[in-house]
Amino acid sequence: MKTTTIPDKKATTQNDFLPLQGTDYVEFYVGNAKQAAHYYMSAFGFQALAYSGPETGEKNKVSYAVRQNKLTFVLTTALRADHEIAHHANKHGDGVKMLALRVDDAESAWKETTKRGAKSYMVPQHLKDDNGEVVMSGIHTYGETIHLFIERKNYGGAFIPGYRAWSNPHFQPADTGLLYVDHCVGNVGWNQMDLWVKFYEEVMGFKNILSFDDKDISTEYSALMSKVMSNGNGFVKFPINEPAEGKKKSQVEEYLEFYDGEGVQHVAIATNNIVKTVMELRNRGVEFLKVPATYYDSLPQRIGKIDEDLAPLQELGILVDRDEEGYLLQVFSKAVQDRPTLFFEIIQRKGAKSFGKGNFKALFEALEREQEARGNL
Numbered sequence: 001m002k003t004t005t006i007p008d009k010k011a012t013t014q015n016d017f018l019p020l021q022g023t024d025y026v027e028f029y030v031g032n033a034k035q036a037a038h039y040y041m042s043a044f045g046f047q048a049l050a051y052s053g054p055e056t057g058e059k060n061k062v063s064y065a066v067r068q069n070k071l072t073f074v075l076t077t078a079l080r081a082d083h084e085i086a087h088h089a090n091k092h093g094d095g096v097k098m099l100a101l102r103v104d105d106a107e108s109a110w111k112e113t114t115k116r117g118a119k120s121y122m123v124p125q126h127l128k129d130d131n132g133e134v135v136m137s138g139i140h141t142y143g144e145t146i147h148l149f150i151e152r153k154n155y156g157g158a159f160i161p162g163y164r165a166w167s168n169p170h171f172q173p174a175d176t177g178l179l180y181v182d183h184c185v186g187n188v189g190w191n192q193m194d195l196w197v198k199f200y201e202e203v204m205g206f207k208n209i210l211s212f213d214d215k216d217i218s219t220e221y222s223a224l225m226s227k228v229m230s231n232g233n234g235f236v237k238f239p240i241n242e243p244a245e246g247k248k249k250s251q252v253e254e255y256l257e258f259y260d261g262e263g264v265q266h267v268a269i270a271t272n273n274i275v276k277t278v279m280e281l282r283n284r285g286v287e288f289l290k291v292p293a294t295y296y297d298s299l300p301q302r303i304g305k306i307d308e309d310l311a312p313l314q315e316l317g318i319l320v321d322r323d324e325e326g327y328l329l330q331v332f333s334k335a336v337q338d339r340p341t342l343f344f345e346i347i348q349r350k351g352a353k354s355f356g357k358g359n360f361k362a363l364f365e366a367l368e369r370e371q372e373a374r375g376n377l
């Protein structure tokens, strides 16, 4: 593993041509947005926020925005068979389409990135309604995934012009302690990782802060390589994975096959109390990867003293890793749709700014057991 200095959150943005304030929202293209929104509300503890569809003048698609703390998800479905969103859902299954990033200036973000070679998805649009204005632009990244740039000029509406406030007084599931997007991982094809590392460096001004090769991330059967890209202030982190040669098919290859291309592998969400959050999620039906009991036998020697009791960590399958700055706790959900593609990570950082390298082996062995059960290993 190679480590370089992880950017300081207070680092100057003076020379940053693409200053980012963090993730504004994550939009999923799905087969049934109404039911997907219900799943994120009932299982993950999101609240209804905003709706867009035929009633708001959007004839061909519907979107539901749900929110929990600083985390906003949008679930979108096409209403007609020949719509591009229907084709997307048919090809990829349910998955992440937009990683929307908050900026001060969406026009500048678009100009600076397209001038450096980004392919435009959306020229800057000024969206207005009675509540004010949102400026939005967008560029393509790996696969069919998009980065939107969202500039909110003190917008006072529910979400974005075109949406109306949406709530259901009879269905308001309690929060599960999910706070914000910690990082978002992309799976890319064979020999494509360095190309996308270069894209994030040159087009978006990101830096490669960590690299893992196939010796770091391999099990008896499969391997992958990963490079973590971060923007200047560290608010936005995008690890990029590519498969590596192993005895059998790697989890990244399985993803690429079932997603039918490159795309978002997992979204990692921060919490301040992982035991409480994972207990809540589990009780509402979210399924997590199981970790072998032997993982916990060697844990105290490997990571030293931590604040949490080991018993609940073991019961919930929560993994722990330590780096020079502290430790982190993390857990991985099973895929959240029938295709073995997108899943979620829940992460609590206690000083550590890394990504759980010490857990990779245990995690991948757990993933392979799932893959084997599907007959895809």
Ligand code: FE2
Residues within 6 Å of the ligand: 183, 185, 266, 268, 345, 355
């Ligand atoms: Fe992760």
